[in-house]
Amino acid sequence: MFLLLTQAGELFRMHSLSGKSQSRFPNQQQMAEAVLLAVKKVGNVLADEAAKAVIAKVSEKVTNLKELPEKVEEIRKQLTIMNSVILQIGTSYLTDIVVKNWIAEVRKLAHHVEDVMDKYSYHALQLEEEGFLKKYFVKGSHYVMVFSDIAEEVVKLEKQIQQVIKLKEQWLHPSQLNPNQLAESGRPRSHDNFPDLVKDEDLVGIEDNKRLLTGWLYSDEPDRAVITVSGIGGLGKTTLVTNVYEREKVNFAAHAWIVVSQTYNVEALLRKLLRKIGSTELSLDNLNNMDAHDLKEEIKKKIEDSKCLIVLDDVWDKKVYFQMQDAFQNLQATRVIITTRENDVAALATSARRLNLQPLNGTDAFELFCKRAFYNKGHKCPKELEKVANSIVDRCHGLPLAIVTIGSLLSSRPAAEFVWNKIYKQLRTELANNDHVRAILNLSYHDLSGDLRNCFLYSSLFPEDYTMTRESLVRLWVAEGFVLSKEKNTLEDVAEGNLMELIHRNMLEVVDNDEIGRVHSCKMHDIVRVLALSIAKEERFGSANDVGTMLLMDKEVRRLSTCGWSDDTVSTVKFTRLRTLISLSTTSSTSPLKMLSSILSGSSYLTVLELQDSEITEVPTSIGNMFNLRYIGLRRTKVKSLPESIGKLSNLHTLDIKQTKIEKLPRGIVKIKKLRHLLADRYVDEKQSVFRYFVGMHAPKELSNLEELQTLETVESSKDLAEQLKKLMQLRSVWIDNISSADCANIFASLSSMPFLSSLLLSAKDENEELCFEALRPRSTELHRLIIRGQWAKGTLDCPIFRGNCTNLKFLALSWCHLGEDPLGMLASHLPNLTYLRLNNMHSANILVLTAQSFPHLKTLVLKQMPNVNQLKIMDGALPSIEGLYVVSLSKLDIVPEGIESLRTLKKLWLLYLHRDFKTQWHKNRVHQKMQHVPEIRV
Numbered sequence: 001m002f003l004l005l006t007q008a009g010e011l012f013r014m015h016s017l018s019g020k021s022q023s024r025f026p027n028q029q030q031m032a033e034a035v036l037l038a039v040k041k042v043g044n045v046l047a048d049e050a051a052k053a054v055i056a057k058v059s060e061k062v063t064n065l066k067e068l069p070e071k072v073e074e075i076r077k078q079l080t081i082m083n084s085v086i087l088q089i090g091t092s093y094l095t096d097i098v099v100k101n102w103i104a105e106v107r108k109l110a111h112h113v114e115d116v117m118d119k120y121s122y123h124a125l126q127l128e129e130e131g132f133l134k135k136y137f138v139k140g141s142h143y144v145m146v147f148s149d150i151a152e153e154v155v156k157l158e159k160q161i162q163q164v165i166k167l168k169e170q171w172l173h174p175s176q177l178n179p180n181q182l183a184e185s186g187r188p189r190s191h192d193n194f195p196d197l198v199k200d201e202d203l204v205g206i207e208d209n210k211r212l213l214t215g216w217l218y219s220d221e222p223d224r225a226v227i228t229v230s231g232i233g234g235l236g237k238t239t240l241v242t243n244v245y246e247r248e249k250v251n252f253a254a255h256a257w258i259v260v261s262q263t264y265n266v267e268a269l270l271r272k273l274l275r276k277i278g279s280t281e282l283s284l285d286n287l288n289n290m291d292a293h294d295l296k297e298e299i300k301k302k303i304e305d306s307k308c309l310i311v312l313d314d315v316w317d318k319k320v321y322f323q324m325q326d327a328f329q330n331l332q333a334t335r336v337i338i339t340t341r342e343n344d345v346a347a348l349a350t351s352a353r354r355l356n357l358q359p360l361n362g363t364d365a366f367e368l369f370c371k372r373a374f375y376n377k378g379h380k381c382p383k384e385l386e387k388v389a390n391s392i393v394d395r396c397h398g399l400p401l402a403i404v405t406i407g408s409l410l411s412s413r414p415a416a417e418f419v420w421n422k423i424y425k426q427l428r429t430e431l432a433n434n435d436h437v438r439a440i441l442n443l444s445y446h447d448l449s450g451d452l453r454n455c456f457l458y459s460s461l462f463p464e465d466y467t468m469t470r471e472s473l474v475r476l477w478v479a480e481g482f483v484l485s486k487e488k489n490t491l492e493d494v495a496e497g498n499l500m501e502l503i504h505r506n507m508l509e510v511v512d513n514d515e516i517g518r519v520h521s522c523k524m525h526d527i528v529r530v531l532a533l534s535i536a537k538e539e540r541f542g543s544a545n546d547v548g549t550m551l552l553m554d555k556e557v558r559r560l561s562t563c564g565w566s567d568d569t570v571s572t573v574k575f576t577r578l579r580t581l582i583s584l585s586t587t588s589s590t591s592p593l594k595m596l597s598s599i600l601s602g603s604s605y606l607t608v609l610e611l612q613d614s615e616i617t618e619v620p621t622s623i624g625n626m627f628n629l630r631y632i633g634l635r636r637t638k639v640k641s642l643p644e645s646i647g648k649l650s651n652l653h654t655l656d657i658k659q660t661k662i663e664k665l666p667r668g669i670v671k672i673k674k675l676r677h678l679l680a681d682r683y684v685d686e687k688q689s690v691f692r693y694f695v696g697m698h699a700p701k702e703l704s705n706l707e708e709l710q711t712l713e714t715v716e717s718s719k720d721l722a723e724q725l726k727k728l729m730q731l732r733s734v735w736i737d738n739i740s741s742a743d744c745a746n747i748f749a750s751l752s753s754m755p756f757l758s759s760l761l762l763s764a765k766d767e768n769e770e771l772c773f774e775a776l777r778p779r780s781t782e783l784h785r786l787i788i789r790g791q792w793a794k795g796t797l798d799c800p801i802f803r804g805n806c807t808n809l810k811f812l813a814l815s816w817c818h819l820g821e822d823p824l825g826m827l828a829s830h831l832p833n834l835t836y837l838r839l840n841n842m843h844s845a846n847i848l849v850l851t852a853q854s855f856p857h858l859k860t861l862v863l864k865q866m867p868n869v870n871q872l873k874i875m876d877g878a879l880p881s882i883e884g885l886y887v888v889s890l891s892k893l894d895i896v897p898e899g900i901e902s903l904r905t906l907k908k909l910w911l912l913y914l915h916r917d918f919k920t921q922w923h924k925n926r927v928h929q930k931m932q933h934v935p936e937i938r939v
Contacts, residue, residue, distance in 0.1 A: 038110035041117040205364030230346035231357035234401030253306035270295035359398025372407025460532030479631035515836035574602035624648040681714035696737035722746035735761035748775040764790025818843035828854035838862040852877035874899035
């Protein structure tokens with residue numbers, strides 16, 4: 001061991017002699033992601049007092065175990081030093097095959113360390129949690145054998161470290177280890193230093209193409225017309241078409257945007273199309289049972305006499321159009337826009353309706369670059385940087401994706417010529433061995449810190465064009481151990497910061513935001529995903545839908561995505577080192593249960609099991625043997641029950657069984673003391689027409705054991721729930737169903753004491769049950785989302801919750817209550833910070849009035865199923881920030897809302913299913929002409 005430290009010390013001294021310490025290069029964590037994870041795991045083991053006590057006791061019988069903690073500490077030191085050396089190497093591994101191979105050996109070592117540490121911590125925890133002395137005396141020989149095996153593995157690790165150091169000394173020369181830094185100064189790490197996402201006004205060089213494309217939409221062809229937009233990846237095809245589609249769709253009675261991608265299922269595409277054009281009367285089951293012919297017939301009925309706009313985005317094979325065209329072949333004035341990289345797909349349109357995008361010219365390319373690189377300097381390039389900036393832009397070859405990516409990277413660097421010149425030289429080296437887009441993306445990837453790289457690579461495991469929700473990504477990254485602790489922030493908060501940084505760097509794209517402005521979902525650009533997958537393959541990080549890679553990696557594969565496979569190979573291969581299995585909406589010919597059983601039988605280190613939307617119907621009992629499992633995702637599967645063995649998963653963080661067939665939680669769930677997120681409810685009415693269209697789970701008797709719980713969605717109310725909630729002070733999101741009036745006071749008092757509560761849903765047991773909110777006085781200053789369903793006791797609007805006790809509330813949804821007064825007037829004066837307000841199935845005053853300056857921050861207002869309302873008045877100055885106003889199914893509303901034309905910020909206006917005279921009044925008063933500033937109007 002002394003020899004190892006001496007040799008590693010030489011590496012460290014060589015690193016230090018260069019005069020550049022590690023702390024000065026936070027951006028150069030090249031290829032060290034696996035090492036960082038391993039160091040973190042070792043640190044956790046060393047800090048675990050229970051593990052120390054267990055080893056001390058077991059070592060009384062086995063003397064060589066006494067040295068185990070010290071040896072583990074030495075391994076931590078070795079890995080830390082190796083990580084420092086890799087940091088020093090910089091990016092030379094990109095062109096040096098010897099360096100690359102040596103780093104691969106370090107990675108293999110780190111993976112081995114991670115496996116051994118997981119085994120170590122698990123068995124130490126088992127002894128400590130299940131009664132240390134009892135277990136030791138009853139099964140002493142077993143645990144002696146277990147820890148003896150671990151000690152032998154540690155000896156193997158020592159030898160492996162020696163071999164790695166020997167390889168370095170034998171094959172790597174000091175010249176190969178010289179730093180190749182992009183900049184002398186470290187960059188700020190806060191994502192606040194990055195520009196906002198690209199807005200419409202930031203788009204450059206697309207005006208002529210927009211005009212051309214828009215003109216084609218309104219051409220004289222009476223029948224269906226196909227328009228294609230083609231070009232290589234990164235030219236902005238989707239950006240251009242999105243811009244036109246969002247502006248013009250309001251002029252088409254039916255419209256739909258469908259992402260196709262390389263792997264597709266025609267029936268799934270047709271179902272999506274049918275849903276997008278408004279098939280609300282079909283249940284999910286009916287829709288899923290329809291074949292292609294039936295789906296096409298239903299689509300024809302929907303858009304038979306309508307102007308229709310359909311976008312098929314990212315089409316790789318013209319067959320997909322031929323397989324779908326029957327649905328809209330003979331319809332009048334239908335416009336189909338197809339985006340593609342393939343020339344034969346582009347040829348689906350006539351030459352007069354074919355747009356082949358070209359790279360930006362020099363002026364437009366430089367303007368786009370400046371908008372990104374100098375977003376906080378008025379979009380103007382300093383004179384001293386003009387020459388190098390032009391050289392960098394030239395290297396992007398006019399591709400918007402490349403320009404935006406490199407501009408985002410440079411926006412956080414010092415505006416110094418020598419810094420930018422070094423970046424340019426690095427980029428030039430990359431380009432010598434790569435295409436221009438990949439080179440620039442590669443540079444951005446290697447500018448990420450190790451934890452961000454892991455998060456980025458992980459996102460590529462989901463299917464092409466897959467929409468990833470913020471909450472799911474955050475929980476998965478935490479479960480994988482990618483997230484570093486930062487001060488008093490929760491790991492989930494830190495992970496959300498990681499997500500925002502990847503978005504600001506254009507490594508992930510925002511799909512939509514939630515009602516309070518946070519990112520709700522995102523996806524990865526297909527070119528970026530190709531890069532990420534190639535890196536993931538090279539670094540043995542993971543494999544997505546690649547049978548060849550899977551078989552090649554075999555025992556070494558650590559993360560596997562089998563989304564949409566039609567091959568049964570997965571059920572015949574054993575993945576002994578597998579950490580993650582993602583299988584979404586699988587179309588595999590293999591039985592999902594067979595595949596899962598095969599995985600569980602040979603993958604004892606499994607950490608994440610994500611089977612959302614798959615055809616799985618049963619969870620094997622053997623899942624209880626997965627000691628390392630931290631995440632189980634079964635959302636929208638057909639699973640009907642969970643095995644009791646779930647209770648053995650002492651490391652489980654997240655259990656997501658929303659919208660499954662599961663009616664009852666296993667009793668052992670309360671043994672999982674590390675559980676942070678429990679998501680469990682099911683739909684009983686997919687059309688959401690009945691009051692209790694979804695129901696929660698019955699709370700287990702010892703729910704209070706789960707003291708680390710942050711998310712509890714949804715649990716049924718019970719007499720002892722209030723007492724149990726008193727001990728769950730880490731809860732952030734709580735959904736409670738089936739509340740009776742008798743339970744209100746106690747439950748609401750318990751909820752009020754939670755210091756971090758941010759999201760709350762409260763639903764009565766039926767539409768006639770009165771709820772009293774007097775006891776709901778949240779102490780949390782974080783409560784921003786409140787959903788209430790059910791009748792209210794008299795005087796509820798005078799309760800503290802609506803009288804300013806929750807001034808930070810931003811999202812409020814109220815339904816099925818009978819007020820008898822104007823809720824808008826009452827709420828406006830006490831909840832001024834609302835950004836979203838929904839009133840549904842509510843009896844109220846006949847006249848609703850929005851007074852001047854009411855709801856200054858409100859962006860969305862939904863008024864639905866309010867049978868008493870016959871008039872809506874909007875005073876001048878009301879709703880100054882409103883973007884979406886949805887007035888639906890107000891059967892007595894027969895006149896146009898007074899003052900509606902004053903809402904100048906409005907982007908969407910829906911006035912649907914109102915009194916039969918409403919449309920007459922709308923047209924008679926020519927209101928449409930007064931509302932031309934609103935892009936989308938439905939009446």
